[in-house]
Amino acid sequence: MIRVSILYPHTPGIRFDLDYYLHTHLPMTEKLLAPHMRSMVVERGVAGTTPGSSPAYVAMCHLEFDSIDAFLEAFMPHMATLTGDIPNYTDVEAVIQFNEIKIARTY
Amino acid sequence: MIRVSILYPHTPGIRFDLDYYLHTHLPMTEKLLAPHMRSMVVERGVAGTTPGSSPAYVAMCHLEFDSIDAFLEAFMPHMATLTGDIPNYTDVEAVIQFNEIKIARTY
Numbered sequence: 001m002i003r004v005s006i007l008y009p010h011t012p013g014i015r016f017d018l019d020y021y022l023h024t025h026l027p028m029t030e031k032l033l034a035p036h037m038r039s040m041v042v043e044r045g046v047a048g049t050t051p052g053s054s055p056a057y058v059a060m061c062h063l064e065f066d067s068i069d070a071f072l073e074a075f076m077p078h079m080a081t082l083t084g085d086i087p088n089y090t091d092v093e094a095v096i097q098f099n100e101i102k103i104a105r106t107y
Numbered sequence: 108m109i110r111v112s113i114l115y116p117h118t119p120g121i122r123f124d125l126d127y128y129l130h131t132h133l134p135m136t137e138k139l140l141a142p143h144m145r146s147m148v149v150e151r152g153v154a155g156t157t158p159g160s161s162p163a164y165v166a167m168c169h170l171e172f173d174s175i176d177a178f179l180e181a182f183m184p185h186m187a188t189l190t191g192d193i194p195n196y197t198d199v200e201a202v203i204q205f206n207e208i209k210i211a212r213t214y
Contacts (some may be wrong), residue, residue: 003150003169022209030212039206043110043206044212046175055204059111063171068153096164099150105137106146 001038001104002068006061007095010045016058018044020089026061029082038064058092068098075104108211110144113168117152123165124196125138125151130153132192133168139189143181145171165199175205 008016010024026042041062045055075082086094115123133149144157148169152162182189193201 002153003170005150007163026184026210034214037214040188040210041208041212042210043112044209046109046205046207048205055206056114056202057112058206060206084160093162097164098153098155099162100153101148102151103147103149105135105148107141107144 001101002065002071003099003101004063004065004071005095005097005099006063007057007093008059008090009095010054010058011092014058015091017089018059018101021059025082025085026090028085029063032078032082033063033074036070038066040064057095064101071098100106108208109121109172109178110206110208111170111172112179112204112206113170113200114164115166115197115199115209117161117204120198121165122198125166125198126164132189132196135192136170136189139185141182143177145173147171155197164202172196172207178205 008014022042026040028035030040039062043060045057047053047058048055063071063075114120129149133147137144137147150167152164152166154160155162166187170178172181
């Protein structure tokens with residue numbers, strides 16, 4: 001299993017419309033990718049580790065698929081729609097990477 | 108619910124012993140924190156989005172707790188043990204932040 005991580009840096013002066021992201025962009029993402037997607041986790045950055053510090057990322061999104069190929073198969077037909085919606089909620093460039101899941105446990 | 112994200116930057120020349128991390132450090136983390144922890148997800152960075160590119164992070168670890176207070180209660184008694192073990196697998200400084208979980212769905 002792999003996860004695609006989309007991390008939005010907490011840059012000073014950044015525009016990030018969390019409401020639009022959560023209630024418009026992500027439901028669109030879910031609708032378009034869910035047939036191929038295994039899980040979606042979305043987080044809002046709250047704080048760094050030193051008191052009063054900002055988080056490095058204002059938001060993180062983790063999308064799980066069987067493989068990178070499965071992600072590409074799901075994503076490529078909707079790439080223009082999904083990436084075209086990004087300016088509607090942010091002007092920051094996301095850090096995006098593919099990960100192999102090594103451990104996934106609940107307690 | 109909150110998650111603590113520990114992200115290890117993929118710095119050129121970095122030392123990162125994935126085997127030690129997965130098979131010694133994380134079992135120790137699990138043993139010490141599991142009574143308070145809700146989930147653990149650990150990923151190995153595979154690639155960025157452009158062909159042949161390195162991922163921004165060589166590894167990511169996401170630990171879920173009921174609250175930041177619950178994390179601190181679990182972590183503080185073992186902080187010296189856990190942070191003291193870090194030089195055994197890496198020389199890179201992790202990016203650490205607290206996140207509020209906004210969406211967590213499986214399909």
